[in-house]
Amino acid sequence: MEHASAAAPDDLVRRHVSPGASLIAVLHAIQDEVGFVPPDVVAPLARAFNLSRAEVHGVITYYHHFRTRPPAHVTVALCRAEACRSMGTEALARHIEGRTRCRFDAAHGAGNAGEHAGRDGHAEVELESVYCLGQCALSPSMTINGALHVKVTPEKFDTLFDTARAEATSSVSNPAEGA
Ligand code: FES
Numbered sequence: 001m002e003h004a005s006a007a008a009p010d011d012l013v014r015r016h017v018s019p020g021a022s023l024i025a026v027l028h029a030i031q032d033e034v035g036f037v038p039p040d041v042v043a044p045l046a047r048a049f050n051l052s053r054a055e056v057h058g059v060i061t062y063y064h065h066f067r068t069r070p071p072a073h074v075t076v077a078l079c080r081a082e083a084c085r086s087m088g089t090e091a092l093a094r095h096i097e098g099r100t101r102c103r104f105d106a107a108h109g110a111g112n113a114g115e116h117a118g119r120d121g122h123a124e125v126e127l128e129s130v131y132c133l134g135q136c137a138l139s140p141s142m143t144i145n146g147a148l149h150v151k152v153t154p155e156k157f158d159t160l161f162d163t164a165r166a167e168a169t170s171s172v173s174n175p176a177e178g179a
Contacts, residue, residue, distance in 0.1 A: 013044040023049050023059055027066055036067040072126035073168035074161070077143045078104070080129045083136035092140050093129075095154040099161065100125045124168070 016029040023045065031037050037060055046053045060066045076096060080089050097103055104127040135141040138150035142157075144164045149156070 009038060009040040010044045012038075013041055013048055017045075017048045023051070023056065024063075027060060027063075031066060035071050036069055039068055072123040074124065074164045075126045075128065075143075075145055076100070076161070077128045077130045077133075079131065079133045079135070079139065079141045081132040081136075083132075084139040084141060087139040089140045092152060092154060092157065096127060096157060096161075099154075099158060100127065102127050104129050124165075 012030055012034070013026070016026045016033075026045065026048075027037055030041060042053050042056045042060070045051075045056045049056070060068065078084075078089060078093055078096065080093065093104060102125050106127070130143075133141045133143065133148065135148065135150050140152050141148065141150045142152055143149065144160055145168075149160055152160070
């Protein structure tokens, strides 16, 4: 994943649209390539699928998975499904919000991802709720930048978060190392 919208929107769409491909599949492919669905692909997608721009926009905003801006440097996805809730996920969520000074799920839609907006267009931290990571016996579970962590306590989270932030800072300072 490049985490950048370097490709021209028309080229990006053309590369992923193929006979029989659904709009959803193409949106997944675009997000996999550049890290998000850039707003300027809406018009070429609408042309490719013979839809209105409003219809394409509606699909993008309907599915929580699709993001319309670059991902944060540190993305925390906390499981808030039943097994994890029974093991203290909600208290952990409050701890995480206090520690990061961000709110869960604020990045979806028009919300603010937090007060840590970076100068490179990426928010520093983003908190997402997810519902079951398949680790119910080891709850509470979460991912941080895609890496799975289980039996997470507030103390364990603080350590993991500090490490993830340090790695993010290092890769921003030395982009070649983060590639
Ligand atoms: S309920 Fe959290 S991992 Fe299944």
